[in-house]
Amino acid sequence: MINLNISGNNLAGNASANSSEKGVVVGPTIGSLLFLLVLVMLAIFISKKRPRNAVPWSSSVNSGKSTALLGQEIKSCFSHVDIVGITNNFEKVIGGGGSGNVYYGRLENGCEVAVKVLKNSHSQGTKEFVAEVKLLMTVHHKCLVSFVGYCEEGANLIVIYEHMSGGDLRQLLSGRTSTSAFLTWERRLQVALSIAAGLDYLHSGCNPPIIHRDVKTTNILLNAKMEAKVADFGLSKAGKKDDVTHLSTVVAGTPGYIDPEYYCTNLLTKKSDVYSFGVVLFELITGRTPLFDVSGERFHIVQWATARLVRGDIQSVADPKLGAQYEVNSMWKVADLAMSCTSQQSHSRPRMSDVAIQLKEAIEVETYYRQRTGCSFAEVQHSSSSSYEVSSSFPSASFLPPAR
Known part of the structure; x- marks a missing residue:
């Protein structure tokens, strides 16, 4: 509680009678404002500390729907904004098939990657996407293409793996x-x-x-x-x-x-x-x-x-x-x-x-x-x-x- 002393002020009316009431009203108001200010500053600090590759909250989550990959603590998850930057807005197609196109990409560290974008999010395509990502996250062998990451944001289902220039x-x-x-x-x-x-x-x-x-x-x-x-x-x-x-x-x-x-x-x-x-x-x-x-x-x-x-x-x-x-x-x-x-x-x-x-x-x-x-x-x-x-x-x- 903040107590305000206004006894020295020359105010009209009965200042002594109202001083205690004003202290009660004004004190909680200022305290609430200070508390809200602390909360805002704390939220800004946390948002700045949040890692770039944290799992994105896609539209499927906001609508109450989730897929098998969401909720897993995967450090190799990219946002769709990240993918646009990596592929320079999907500039160069280096492959493709029935499931979708593969684009050339480059990470911030200069590493070349291949970015496979599924054509749509139909049930079979989503099933294959989940199967591939789960498998690539668990298997590691020099004769298997290395997994780099994935994007699962709304209807965007994307797998990123090492670029094979041959x-x-x-x-x-x-x-x-x-x-x-x-x-x-x-x-x-x-x-x-x-x-x-x-x-x-x-x-x-x-x-x-x-x-x-x-x-x-x-x-x-x-x-x-x-x-x-x-x-x-x-x-x-x-x-x-x-x-x-x-x-x-x-x-x-x-x-x-x-x-x-x-x-x-x-x-x-x-x-x-x-x-x-x-x-x-x-x-x-x-x-x-x-x-x-x-x-x-x-x-x-x-x-x-x-x-x-x-x-x-x-x-x-x-x-x-x-x-x-x-x-x-x-x-x-x-x-x-x-x-x-x-x-x-x-x-x-x-x-x-x-x-x-x-x-x-x-x-x-x-x-x-x-x-x-x-x-x-x-x-x-x-x-x-x-x-x-x-x-x-x-x-x-x-x-x-x-x-x-």
Whole structure:
């Protein structure tokens, strides 16, 4: 209580009679104003101290609706205003698909990033967004694209991950890329091994195991050093110890890559990823897409390549762009592996850990050949076709293809 002394003032009326009443009225008023002033100053101080990357309060929260990610203490959450700044108002598109576009971005520290913006917030898109963000926040492997952050603000669902300047594997195999990069056979083997290592980590290194469910060349990204990483986990599912997960009747995936057993039974297993990976192996071998036309007839890469391989014809299957600059036994080993991975019955397919071992052996064969012939990467690309004949004389019978 603040007591005001006005006895010395010459005021009209009975000052002595009213002085106590005025002290009672004016005192609480000034005290309340001071208290409000303290509250305002405290609010300003807290707002200034609030971290920039705190979880934003989106319109979905204000309307009483919330999604699975809100409320989690995630330091990698960005506001939509942040995203606009990072992408320079979505200036440069570097990729895209059915779910939305991917934009080039740069963080305040100069780090380059890729910003994937979902087209809309329909239920399926939101489900895939939540699944991808949750998975990326928990898995960490050098062969998986690194997670940077996300934005979940109203209808804006955005995922931010490391920028892979080399583009996707499909672009490189087809030659539709802004760079002059060419994937030699040895580099293709390294790419295949990286993919296998990333999938093996998801299958065996995570608990519960994770099934990617959308393994394809457009989801394999390469950095400036041509190192490959697996991306896009929107369709991923947590598996079970018995390798089987019962799903709904809706089969997810990309035509040409979907496991035929999964398509018929609606039972998803880790071997479904193995089948898709086998299709990717055939793409690395042939340079073709999973589905293509020849003389007006439609072919699937697995049936097309297998029909020739069982006749012992590796030359007509191998990508012509390679110019026969590969160790033929290494090529055969990967071709056999691709056929094994794409077996119609899942129980006949190898595990990803076994796939990785066989790819390492194929790389050893290719490396031995290059050391034996004295060819470097650049020399191999420009050497004569006689190197194919030399490669056929590789001495180790353990790497020779089985009789056809």
